[in-house]
Amino acid sequence: MAWTWPTMAFFAIIAATLAVFTMLAIRYPETPRRGILRMETTRGDRLFIGLLSMAFINLAWLGLTDITQWAGLAISLLFLAVVFKTV
Structure with missing residues (x-):
């Protein structure tokens, strides 16, 4: 690398x-909380799920579109914000 x-x-x-x-x-x-994922998660759980999801969103964006990678990053950051939002 x-x-x-x-x-x-x-x-x-x-x-x-x-x-x-x-x-x-x-x-x-x-303290575990219920959020958009509809399961009890802690901050660390939501961070792990969010980072893993961001990686997959960015890989899918790069593989399926010819649009700039910054748009994929914006979408994945929006998804991360939604995951961290607790109800």
């Missing part, structure tokens, strides 16, 4: 996100 600045930025953002969520879990203990 070529270690370019986008690759480094990707892994740095993932590491920073995990660090922030760890600090949030320590400072504000998690």
Whole structure:
């Protein structure tokens, strides 16, 4: 794998996100909540589901369309926001 600045930025953002969520879990203990997924999830569960879904959305976008990748990123970020929204 070529270690370019986008690759480094990707892994740095993932590491920073995990660090922030760890600090949030320590400072504000998690309680399972029901959201759009209709099952009880914690913040960490929603993060994992959201990141995994974002990867699949972006791969599908790149494989099925010729439109710029930024539109796929916008759609996946919108999906992540919907997953994190709790009712």
